[in-house]
Structure formats: structure tokens, C-alpha cells
Amino acid sequence: MVSLTMTLNGEEVTIEVRPDALLVDVLRDQLELTGTKEACGEGECGACTVLLDGEPVTSCLVPALKAQGREVMTVEGLASGGELHPLQKAFIEHGAVQCGYCTPGMLMSAKALLDRNPHPTEGEIRQAISGNLCRCTGYVKIVEAIKAASED
Amino acid sequence: MSEELFYVGRRVPKLDAPAKVTGQVVYGHDMKLPRMLHGKILRSEHAHARILNIDTSRAKALPGVKAVITAEDIPEIKIGWARDHPVLKSGKVRSMRDEIAAVAAVDVDTAQEALELIKVEYEELPGVFDPEEAIKPGAPIIHEEAPDNIQEKMRQSYFHGDVHQGFAESEVVIEDRLRLPFVTHCCMGTCFCLASFSPSGDLTVWSSTQMPFLYQRDLSMALGIPATKIRVIKATMGGAFGSKLDMYPFEPICILLAQKTGRPVRITFTREEEFIASPTRQPVICDIKSGAKKDGTLMARQVSMILDNGAYSSWGATTPLVMMQSISSLYRVPNVKYDVVVAYTNNPYSGAMRGYGNPQATFVIECHMDMLAHELGMDPMQFRLKNANQPGDVTGQGVKITTCGLTECIERAADSVSWVEKQAKPGNRGVGMAAMIHVGGGARIYPSDGCGSTVKVDDYGKVTLVTGSTDMGQGSETVLAQIVAEELGVPVENVTVINTDTDITPWDVGAHASRTTFIAGNSARLAAADAKGQILEAAAQNIGEDVEDLDMKDGKIFRKGEPEEWIPFAKMVRSKHFRPDGDVILAKGWYEPPTERQDKEFRGNISATYGFAAQAVEVEVDTETGEVTVLKIAAAHDVGRAINPMAVEGQIHGGVSMGLGYGLYEELVVQEGEVLNPNFADYALPTALDMPPIESIIIETDDPAGPFGAKGMAEPACIPTAPAIVNAVYDAVGVRIRDLPITPEKVLNALKEKEAR
Numbered sequence: 001m002v003s004l005t006m007t008l009n010g011e012e013v014t015i016e017v018r019p020d021a022l023l024v025d026v027l028r029d030q031l032e033l034t035g036t037k038e039a040c041g042e043g044e045c046g047a048c049t050v051l052l053d054g055e056p057v058t059s060c061l062v063p064a065l066k067a068q069g070r071e072v073m074t075v076e077g078l079a080s081g082g083e084l085h086p087l088q089k090a091f092i093e094h095g096a097v098q099c100g101y102c103t104p105g106m107l108m109s110a111k112a113l114l115d116r117n118p119h120p121t122e123g124e125i126r127q128a129i130s131g132n133l134c135r136c137t138g139y140v141k142i143v144e145a146i147k148a149a150s151e152d
Numbered sequence: 153m154s155e156e157l158f159y160v161g162r163r164v165p166k167l168d169a170p171a172k173v174t175g176q177v178v179y180g181h182d183m184k185l186p187r188m189l190h191g192k193i194l195r196s197e198h199a200h201a202r203i204l205n206i207d208t209s210r211a212k213a214l215p216g217v218k219a220v221i222t223a224e225d226i227p228e229i230k231i232g233w234a235r236d237h238p239v240l241k242s243g244k245v246r247s248m249r250d251e252i253a254a255v256a257a258v259d260v261d262t263a264q265e266a267l268e269l270i271k272v273e274y275e276e277l278p279g280v281f282d283p284e285e286a287i288k289p290g291a292p293i294i295h296e297e298a299p300d301n302i303q304e305k306m307r308q309s310y311f312h313g314d315v316h317q318g319f320a321e322s323e324v325v326i327e328d329r330l331r332l333p334f335v336t337h338c339c340m341g342t343c344f345c346l347a348s349f350s351p352s353g354d355l356t357v358w359s360s361t362q363m364p365f366l367y368q369r370d371l372s373m374a375l376g377i378p379a380t381k382i383r384v385i386k387a388t389m390g391g392a393f394g395s396k397l398d399m400y401p402f403e404p405i406c407i408l409l410a411q412k413t414g415r416p417v418r419i420t421f422t423r424e425e426e427f428i429a430s431p432t433r434q435p436v437i438c439d440i441k442s443g444a445k446k447d448g449t450l451m452a453r454q455v456s457m458i459l460d461n462g463a464y465s466s467w468g469a470t471t472p473l474v475m476m477q478s479i480s481s482l483y484r485v486p487n488v489k490y491d492v493v494v495a496y497t498n499n500p501y502s503g504a505m506r507g508y509g510n511p512q513a514t515f516v517i518e519c520h521m522d523m524l525a526h527e528l529g530m531d532p533m534q535f536r537l538k539n540a541n542q543p544g545d546v547t548g549q550g551v552k553i554t555t556c557g558l559t560e561c562i563e564r565a566a567d568s569v570s571w572v573e574k575q576a577k578p579g580n581r582g583v584g585m586a587a588m589i590h591v592g593g594g595a596r597i598y599p600s601d602g603c604g605s606t607v608k609v610d611d612y613g614k615v616t617l618v619t620g621s622t623d624m625g626q627g628s629e630t631v632l633a634q635i636v637a638e639e640l641g642v643p644v645e646n647v648t649v650i651n652t653d654t655d656i657t658p659w660d661v662g663a664h665a666s667r668t669t670f671i672a673g674n675s676a677r678l679a680a681a682d683a684k685g686q687i688l689e690a691a692a693q694n695i696g697e698d699v700e701d702l703d704m705k706d707g708k709i710f711r712k713g714e715p716e717e718w719i720p721f722a723k724m725v726r727s728k729h730f731r732p733d734g735d736v737i738l739a740k741g742w743y744e745p746p747t748e749r750q751d752k753e754f755r756g757n758i759s760a761t762y763g764f765a766a767q768a769v770e771v772e773v774d775t776e777t778g779e780v781t782v783l784k785i786a787a788a789h790d791v792g793r794a795i796n797p798m799a800v801e802g803q804i805h806g807g808v809s810m811g812l813g814y815g816l817y818e819e820l821v822v823q824e825g826e827v828l829n830p831n832f833a834d835y836a837l838p839t840a841l842d843m844p845p846i847e848s849i850i851i852e853t854d855d856p857a858g859p860f861g862a863k864g865m866a867e868p869a870c871i872p873t874a875p876a877i878v879n880a881v882y883d884a885v886g887v888r889i890r891d892l893p894i895t896p897e898k899v900l901n902a903l904k905e906k907e908a909r
Contacts, residue, residue: 036268092173094798099340099389127841
């Protein structure tokens with residue numbers, strides 16, 4: 001086991017992890033942040049997307065030790081001060097959630113987009129979530145919700 | 153629709169959405185119990201082989217392994233719709249997904265390592281992988297009980313009228329062979345099961361089932377545990393789309409491991425397992441013949457199908473019954489014949505998937521409607537309108553059509569893609585359409601098609617609906633809360649919904665056949681009406697009024713016509729409670745639709761109403777690359793009444809995307825029984841970049857049998873999309889694709905053939 005220190009959702013965390021542990025497993029199994037989902041284990045579906053220093057990564061492919069000394073944000077860190085993030089509100093109000101399994105990853109990809117491009121076009125939104133698969137919504141209301149959040 | 157509605161028809165956000173956007177919802181995949189073990193399953197390396205020996209000794213000796221089981225450890229009972237499927241296999245394996253042994257260990261890695269230590273000796277047998285080959289004499293036999301490889305229960309013939317006469321009276325007759333591939337659900341959340349026994353032997357199962365009560369029965373049967381000792385709780389799941397309709401072998405296996413170890417055991421499928429071991433939509437080989445008079449009157453339709461059942465029979469083996477309904481009843485067609493054979497092969501076995509056979513049936517019908525229209529020299533839209541079902545029709549199969557917005561669906565979908573301007577025009581763009589009929593008021597395939605509900609109102613005015621129905625993520629909880637709020641006259645925020653816990657919730661047949669809004673909605677409405685009556689009765693006694701003079705809206709009780717003088721309803725609930733002869737407000741509803749089971753000739757009205765839809769698409773075909781780009785999809789759906797238009801749109805969008813995937817991208821590549829693409833890199837689901845604009849057009853026909861006029865609409869959205877795209881490709885470049893998906897290669901080959909002609 002080796003020691004891993006990272007800033008997780010704004011707080012410094014130090015834990016012992018296996019050297020070959022994947023970030024998704026450390027988050028879900030050791031830190032009980034089960035909001036992050038694993039749906040393929042091969043980086044193909046985007047359900048496990050978290051932000052690493054603000055950049056979206058598929059945490060099922062990222063060794064946990066890559067997060068050493070860096071900032072990790074998961075869906076649990078999106079709301080702040082008891083207030084939902086505008087993206088979370090928009091996903092609720094626009095019906096962008098059905099089964100919800102892709103939702104945390106979608107939200108993190110969308111947050112990364114809006115952080116670097118606060119007013120994206122529809123094409124830019126679709127590009128930004130093109131690595132996040134959804135089987136329920138046809139993406140229509142997800143795109144609408146991200147658009148609405150960007151206009152807030 | 154004259155009545156004023158407060159909560160029905162509103163875009164109420166899903167009740168579970170806040171918990172889902174914050175990551176707080178605990179899915180089955182996230183659940184842990186103290187001392188929980190992880191289960192893993194060893195599957196066959198061969199598609200058809202004798203099992204000579206299974207040596208589990210090394211696996212059993214691995215530290216951290218708590219149990220290893222094989223067929224020897226389980227009652228010799230076969231599961232599945234046709235009872236042809238052993239939970240753990242002994243003697244022989246019939247497909248590459250077959251379960252041979254299972255392990256429970258302290259963690260997933262140890263369980264996986266243990267699987268690798270199990271040695272199985274096989275003697276390979278010749279396999280059969282093509283359903284047409286499977287039913288020829290001399291083919292390898294898959295089940296000794298079915299030496300001709302035919303699932304006898306589903307060898308069916310249906311007719312109405314006389315097709316020979318119908319074709320004789322037709323002036324144009326065409327015949328074709330069409331094929332449909334293996335595709336699969338791709339739920340984002342894979343299958344799971346968590347089982348735990350109490351010291352007294354009571355079993356609790358947290359499951360991804362969409363049919364909790366049939367599941368309880370099936371578990372009891374498979375394990376020999378009395379159903380009275382089994383509690384099934386649906387944990388939050390990541391989609392189902394029919395894939396969780398059956399009980400599968402992994403579930404009794406998980407329970408058996410828990411029983412054996414005396415500890416809770418969870419099995420969660422990996423994505424690869426989900427592709428390999430959860431069921432598929434059944435591939436179909438179809439011969440279809442259609443005939444019409446020169447004026448476009450449809451005269452006859454004859455369909456002969458072979459379905460690939462795979463090695464075992466799930467509920468999915470009964471999809472021919474749903475196919476039959478579209479074949480007999482989509483459009484007015486006086487003479488119909490349908491013959492179907494469900495063939496066993498050594499392929500992965502087929503199951504239930506959104507639409508339940510109807511996407512395949514509608515594909516063949518709607519491709520042929522288009523081809524027949526061109527043969528007749530008619531506009532395919534006009535041909536459809538001429539033959540469209542109308543309200544009041546009773547079809548040859550006894551399908552009683554009450555409300556029917558098919559004509560409006562066709563017209564509105566066509567308008568949305570500027571059909572008249574764009575159809576049959578030069579260039580590489582084209583428009584196409586397809587329509588569909590599907591059950592919209594339940595489906596009586598079981599002795600009861602009912603659903604039970606209770607409504608409890610507490611002293612503070614909180615309303616709890618306990619429904620038999622199951623929310624799989626589609627949003628039925630929210631729709632039912634709106635129905636209860638409307639009927640009872642309380643704000644929707646006051647209503648909470650509990651579903652799918654067999655110790656608590658009343659019986660329901662399950663979430664299938666697009667029946668929940670209609671059946672569970674009617675049931676919830678009855679319970680709410682009963683609760684309202686009890687509250688108004690209490691109020692009448694309390695304030696000395698006649699109950700007939702009182703009403704309740706928005707949580708307020710008032711004299712009819714005097715809405716400004718009101719009493720909070722919770723106060724009246726308490727008034728009933730806080731007195732010597734007091735009582736609580738607890739109401740129940742049971743709704744059984746007024747339908748009938750089919751007779752031996754498959755005639756009968758199995759649904760209380762039917763849903764209709766038409767989708768029109770515009771495509772562009774690149775004749776250099778063969779690539780098809782869908783530019784727009786217009787989806788017009790007769791939903792009776794949209795209880796929640798936002799949820800209805802969500803179902804339409806999701807269905808269309810599944811239909812688009814079926815049309816253009818998706819195919820589970822199965823070679824000699826092996827799935828070659830069990831991952832999202834090689835099985836192409838539509839992404840956000842692949843989805844064209846979708847215009848959802850909601851047609852409200854206010855069905856008198858439905859709750860506030862609603863009928864089922866969730867499966868239909870995926871049904872007409874693929875044939876509409878095929879038809880649009882024909883309109884664009886004049887080539888007819890006869891099997892899905894429409895790959896660039898198939899388009900290029902078809903273009904070359906057309907050139908050569």
C-alpha cells in the first residue's frame with residue numbers, strides 16, 4: 001500500500017491505496033463516493049468521468065496515484081454551500097435525467113466544458129459529451145439542460 | 153378534456169432527479185452489507201460441448217474463497233419461460249454464456265482468481281448457429297426434448313380472411329426476404345443481485361428486476377424456498393428496456409452462494425458479461441408477401457418468420473405473439489397469414505427488449521408498405537393514409553381500436569419533414585416514414601393484468617402511494633404522483649411513492665408492455681379517489697355538511713362554489729384520527745383492465761386501448777462512401793394524454809435513439825456462438841454527435857379508458873425509426889436495404905448493383 005494525498009472536492013485527503021489501484025475504485029470503494037459510476041471499465045462510456053485539475057478524465061483508466069498532489073472533483077463536489085450547481089438544476093428542470101446512471105459523468109463533462117467555454121454552441125456541447133453514452137434520453141434534454149445552464 | 157387539471161399535463165421534474173444529479177442515489181451496484189461477499193460466474197468456453205469433469209479443488213483452496221458451487225449444489229430445476237434452462241449446467245453446455253460454476257469470495261479479484269483455478273474438461277460437439285440450418289433434418293440437437301430444434305410452444309400459425317383469395321384479387325403483389333440482426337439493450341447500469349438470509353431463513357433479494365412478483369415466484373421455484381420466505385426489493389437500476397423481465401441463472405446462483413456461506417452475496421455484471429450473458433433482441437429471417445389493388449387498397453399480407461431463440465427460452469420466446477398483432481392489425485388488411493418458427497441454436501439466447509418483437513414486425517411491414525407503394529406508383533404517405541386504422545375498427549384478430557390518432561400522426565410527421573416538397577426529388581436527400589400499432593392499455597398475457605395500490609394520508613397531510621408497479625428509471629413514480637395529486641386534490645409535492653418491495657407493495661404483473669402509466673395509473677387513481685372520499689366524509693362529519701357539497705383541491709377542503717372559505721385537509725385527516733371511534737386514512741385501489749385473453753386461434757382483445765405512432769425522417773446519402781446521415785426525425789405519437797409532457801418527450805427521444813441505433817449502427821456480432829464485440833468500442837451506440845434533431849409531436853386522443861385519458865407510449869418510440877430510415881434511403885438514392893444495420897458497405901454494394909442493372 002502507498003500513501004495518496006489529493007484535494008478531493010475541495011478538501012485535502014490522504015489515504016493508503018494499492019499501487020495499481022484505479023481512481024474509480026479508490027473513489028467508490030475506499031472513499032464511498034459512489035456517485036461516480038463505472039459502466040464499462042474501458043474508458044468507452046464516460047460514466048466514471050471526474051475532473052482532474054479541472055480536466056475531464058475517465059477514472060476507470062486513471063491510476064489513483066496519478067491524482068497525487070492534484071485536485072479531483074466528483075459529482076458529490078458539484079453543489080456548494082447547500083446550493084445545487086446550475087447544471088444540476090438545469091438537468092432536473094429540463095428532464096435530462098432518466099435512469100441517471102450516466103448523469104454524474106455527463107455533469108462532470110459538462111462542467112469542464114462550461115468552465116473553459118461558458119457559452120458553447122450546441123455543436124460544442126455535443127462534442128464535449130460525445131464520450132458519455134446515454135441509453136435513455138437520446139441526449140436531447142441533456143443538451144438542452146447544458147445549454148440552459150450556460151445561459152444562466 | 154373539459155375538466156380543469158392542476159397536476160396532470162404539467163412538466164413536473166422527476167421526483168428522483170435531485171438525488172440522481174447529486175450522486176446520492178444508491179444503485180444496486182453501490183450497495184454493501186456487513187460481511188458481504190462477491191460472487192463471480194464461470195462460463196462455458198464452448199458453444200456446444202459435453203462437460204466431462206469439473207475440478208473446483210484448487211479454487212476452493214484459495215484463501216478468501218468462501219464457496220464454490222456447481223450443478224451438484226442446486227436442485228435439478230430448469231428455469232425460463234419454457235423451463236428449458238438449468239441454472240448451473242451439467243452434462244452439457246449449449247452456448248458460450250452457459251454458467252458452469254460460481255464462486256463467492258471476500259473481494260472481486262479473489263473471486264476472479266478462483267474462477268481461473270477451476271478446470272473444466274469438455275468434449276466439443278458440433279454446433280448450429282443459423283436458425284434455418286438448425287431446423288433442417290440432421291442438424292446437431294441442442295435439447296433432447298426438442299430433437300428438431302424447434303420451440304414447439306411457439307410454432308404458430310395465424311390467419312384471418314383468405315390470403316390466396318386476397319392475392320388473387322390484388323393487382324400488384326410483391327415478395328421479399330428481410331433480415332434483422334442481434335442487438336442488445338446496453339443499459340448503462342449492468343445486471344445485479346444482492347441476496348441476504350436472516351437467521352430464520354428469510355431471504356431478502358435486492359434486484360434489478362422489472363417484474364418483482366413473477367420474480368419472487370421464479371426464485372421460489374428455482375431454489376425450492378417457499379415464496380413466503382422471499383422478499384424482493386427493487387434497488388435503483390440503471391435502465392432495463394426489457395432486459396430485466398426474466399429471472400436469469402445468475403440470480404438463483406447469487407442466492408445459493410448466500411445460502412451456502414451464510415453471508416450476503418452480491419453479483420454485479422461487468423460490461424463484457426452484460427454483452428455476453430444478458431439477453432438480445434431476437435434475430436429474424438422473414439419472408440413477406442403483400443398485395444394491393446391499383447387504387448391502393450391493401451388486400452393481403454403473408455408473413456413467414458424464423459426467429460433465432462438461441463440456446464434457451466426466456467420470455468422473449470413469446471415475442472411472436474406481439475409480432476402477430478402488428479402483422480394482423482397495422483393498417484386495414486382483410487386477408488392475413490402469419491407462420492412463425494422459433495429455432496434453438498447455440499447462440500446467446502434472446503430475450504425481451506423494448507417493443508418485444510414489434511420493431512422486427514414493424515420493420516418488415518413498413519419496408520413492404522413502402523415497396524408496395526412504389527410498385528403501385530403511389531406516394532407512400534398517401535398509401536398509408538388510405539389504409540390507416542380508424543377509431544371503431546375491429547381488426548381481423550379481434551383487436552378493438554377505440555381512440556386512434558394514426559391518420560393525424562402520419563400527417564403531422566410528414567408535415568414536419570416537408571414531405572410533399574421533399575419526397576421523390578432529385579439529389580441524394582430523401583424522406584421516408586413508418587407507422588406502428590402497439591398495446592397501450594395493458595397486455596393480457598397472464599391470468600391477471602392488474603395492479604394494486606394503496607394511498608395513505610398521514611396526520612400532517614403527507615400522501616404516500618404504495619404501488620405494485622416498478623420504476624426502472626423511466627419516471628413512473630413521478631407520473632403516478634401526478635395522478636394521485638390530481639385525483640386527491642393535493643399538491644404533487646405532498647405525494648411520495650413507494651414501489652417494488654414485495655413485502656409492502658400490492659401485486660402487479662410487472663413493468664412491461666408499456667402498461668405502467670395506464671394500468672398502475674388507473675389503480676393509483678382509484679386508491680386516491682377512495683382516500684379523497686374518506687377525507688371528505690371526515691370533513692362532512694366534522695363541520696356538519698353533506699359530503700356531496702364538499703370538494704378538495706390543492707390541499708384545501710371547501711364547500712362547492714365557495715373556494716375562498718377553506719379548511720386545510722390535514723386538519724380533517726386528524727379530526728378523523730383524534731376521536732374515540734377514530735380511524736386512519738388508508739385507501740386501496742385495484743385495477744384490472746376490461747380485456748380478454750386470446751383464444752386458440754389467437755383472437756381476442758388483449759389491451760384496453762392501443763397506441764399509434766408515425767415517424768418521418770429525412771436523410772442524406774453520400775454515394776461515394778455509402779454513409780447515411782439522418783438530418784431530422786419527426787416522431788408523432790398518439791399517447792392518449794400526456795400526464796407529463798416532459799417525460800413523454802424523454803421517452804420519445806430515448807426510443808428514437810434506440811431505433812436509430814437499430815437502423816444504422818448496432819449489431820452484436822456473433823460468430824460460431826461467440827460474441828465478437830462485447831464492448832462499447834466495437835458495439836456502436838449512438839453518441840450525442842450521431843443524434844439528429846428530433847421533433848416530438850404529441851397527439852392527444854383522450855382515451856376514455858386511460859387515467860385522465862392517457863395510454864401507454866414508452867416502447868412505441870423505438871419501433872418505427874429503423875424502417876423509416878430504410879425507406880428514406882430508398883427515396884434518396886433508389887436502393888433498398890433489406891437487412892439491418894444500414895452500413896455504408898451495404899449501401900455502396902446496393903448502389904453498385906443498381907448501376908449494374
